[in-house]
Amino acid sequence: MxxxxxxxxxxxxxxxxxxxxxxxxxxxxxxxxxxxxxxxxxxxxxxxxxxxxxxxxxxxxxxxxxxxxxxxxxxxxxxxxxxxxxxxxxxxxxxxxxxxxxxxxxxxxxxxxxxxFHDELHAFAGGIQRSEVEAAVLLALLLGVVYPLLPDANYGPYGVWNPREIWQVVLLVAGVNFVGYLALRLLGSKGLWAAALMGGLVSSTAVTLSMVAQGRANPSRNPLWASGAVLASQMMLGRILVWSATAPALLQILWLPIAVWLLWGLLTAAWLARRDRNVSESIPVQNPLQLQSALLFAGVYALVKLLTRVGLEVFGSAGVFVVSALSGVADVDAISLSLARLTASEQLILQVAAIAILIAALSNTLFKTMLSFGAGRLGVYVALGLLPGGLLALLTMLGR
Structure with missing residues (x-):
């Protein structure tokens, strides 16, 4: 009842x-x-x-x-x-x-x-351009035509390359770019932050790559693009806490360092947003699909996956820190969940697992920071928003 x-x-x-x-x-x-x-x-x-x-x-x-x-x-x-x-x-x-x-x-x-959002939707519909329609059609073709035709099998050294899985990365980055574009068109700066948070639930690296593309097209708004990249990375930290919760003892060790990192990132994102001096201006956005950046990121993902497997073969289970650093570049979620499960089954020491997860997050953060330097000064802002917080989290971990 x-x-x-x-x-x-x-x-x-x-x-x-x-x-x-x-x-x-x-x-x-x-x-x-x-x-x-x-x-x-x-x-x-x-x-x-x-x-x-x-x-x-x-x-x-x-x-x-x-x-x-x-x-x-x-x-x-x-x-x-x-x-x-x-x-x-x-x-x-x-x-x-x-x-x-x-x-x-x-x-x-x-x-x-x-x-x-009646007025915003009507204004958006009235201003739809041919390039936007073409981008939507292309994205639909990539998902509905190309993706089902790709084989779902493992190829290459150690069988680490799955064409369908790699194409999922292309779709992910292209989709984040397109959703971010729509949000910017509809809501301006608020739309950027909303898209960054939603995209960060899936892949903060994909969001960072999208912000780099925007930074190249409009470098005068770099603080704004950087705030989006930093916000997306805070969602990555939230996902780490979720995976760690599968081993409550591990979460007890990790929550404080991650909270310190989150606090730094949120404060920096707010500061970067206030530093954007052109807040009253409309945000010019270009290339709603940005397929080239999606393909480039998929290639990097495939390479990092191969390097991770090589690291496992060379260092074995004793090299958990090395493997975490290599795995974290491509995917923090997989290594975090794996370590949490190993800890829950008492196959890995809690302190070792916690440090390894932080190393994976730092590795991913460093990779995103390096990507952001592809748009010049944007890299400085992103580094300020991401790296100090990560170092503070690691020091907090080691000091406990």
Whole structure:
């Protein structure tokens, strides 16, 4: 019974949030929307309640009723946004009632975002250029045509090169570049930081490479690009804490050094953002896909993966620090999770694993800093935001 009540609460909250936004839009634009906060809240609740029945005829009947209401309200409105939103809220309420709460909440957040950024989306759509359409089509071809044709098998020395895996790196970097471009077009500086944080959840190196490309095209905004690269790296540190949590004893050792590193990075990112003296100016962005940088990074990734395997063969398990340094250049997550699992199974000493994870993070940080010097002075800003924090974290670790 308690679970059902939570499901109904989630359905109601989705309707309430969308209703607040629709109420605001109705007041600002003086439109004749289908309803406001009360109507949408009731629609969400109606969807949740209708899904509690023994069969699906009640949700279907409710959907027909809401659709009829939406069609009727269109007679007094030229904008169908509120009507479609009402139908969506009802369906999301039904999903909550059926127990599919998390996807429904995620879809509700997306719906709220699309509604809230009405003006920005319309301005963006009106300014779409041919190069942007071509970039989107090319990205779709890379994902939907090229990727399925590549073999999912291991080749090369030690079998370390998998064409499909390497192409995933190309798609990752190209996708981060494209998402960052869209965010910059829509939200300016705020969009840059949002894209950096989201991209950092996947690959802070890919975000750094994207910032380097922007720094080459517009070096006067280097503090801004550097703040994006530094922010993305803070997400890398957050991921390390998540992997370390699989071995609680390891997390106890690592949390303080990582917290020190995070604090330094966040403070530096804020300082770099304030140092951007052209904050009132629009941010020029070029080449929304930047496929060349994606291909270059994939090549570096493949080379580092081979060097890592060679390091394992030469040094063996005793060379865990060397292997961590080599592995960290390409992927901190894999080595962090591997060391955490070895520690949890008592196959590796806690202190050794903790230092090895920090070495991997420092190796990755050094690699990103070297990449950032490809845009000249950008490298100085990125180094300031990343390296001192890493050294402080290592000193904190050794001093415990």
């Amino acid at each position: 308690q679970t059902l009540l939570w499901h109904l609460l989630a359905a109601t909250l989705i309707g309430f949030a969308v209703g607040l936004e629709r109420e605001r839009a109705k007041v600002e634009r003086q439109g004749s929307a289908i309803g406001g906060v009360r109507t949408f809240t009731l629609l969400g609740l109606l969807g949740g309640v209708s899904a509690l029945g023994p069969n699906l005829w009640l949700p279907a009947a409710g959907l027909l009723a809401v659709a009829g209401l939406a069609v009727y309200s269109l007679r007094n409105s030229r904008d169908a946004t509120s009507q479609v939103a009402a139908l969506t809220v009802y369906v999301l309420g039904v999903l909550c009632g059926l127990g599919t709460v998390l996807p429904a909440l995620f879809a509700g957040a997306l719906l709220l975002g699309f509604l809230a």
